[in-house]
Amino acid sequence: MSEEIKLIEVKEDILADNTKLAKQLRDKLRKEKTFLLNLMASPGAGKTSLVIQTIRNLKEKLRIGVMEADIDSMVDAEKVAQEGIESIHILTGVFCHMDATMVKSGLDAMDTDSLDLVILENVGNLVCPAEFETGAIKNAMILSVPEGDDKPLKYPLMFSVCHALVINKVDYLSLSNFDVKKCRERVLKINPDIKIFEVSCQTGEGIDQWVDWLHEEVKSI
8 A cells, every 4th residue: 555655756757847837838939939839639630730721821921840749750750840840859769758858858949049830740649748747838739530529528638738729620510410510619628718619620711710820829829
């Protein structure tokens, strides 16, 4: 029993240290006028596709950098680099999330003074990334239509910590039983202040609303 209590204390200490560092990073970024967006989602939900659409729509207005976090492989980082912006790859190994220490390492490798927006594409996962603060100014997540409209019921923490939800792959709606209205109701019950966008990275539908919101958020920092 004493060993179990000790393990809980260690975990609390780690989370407390991470939260403290995250606040320091956030304060530093605000002073530098650099907006860090933490983008989270399941594998295959369309994180990289949304990042690329965001870059293409905002690179003439904002100086953008991207941090790609993956357990393995540089595939996503290479795709982003092809868009002509600075891309940092963070190999997390066995870790299924990014924390403030990892983010600081990535930011230290970038010239954040010359960037308006840094997008962190977190590890594909709806559980662990929601538990660790990264120092981001805002958190956003993607829920794709093929995943189903019941995910807010299964992963409430993820929906509660995010400022924006992108419902992606709406071009699949006619092929699925995904109920957008029901999904919205479930999400807003968890987080009444969250912004919800319905998009298709494939057709471009709804992308304008997403990038307009993000652009305004960056300008307001």
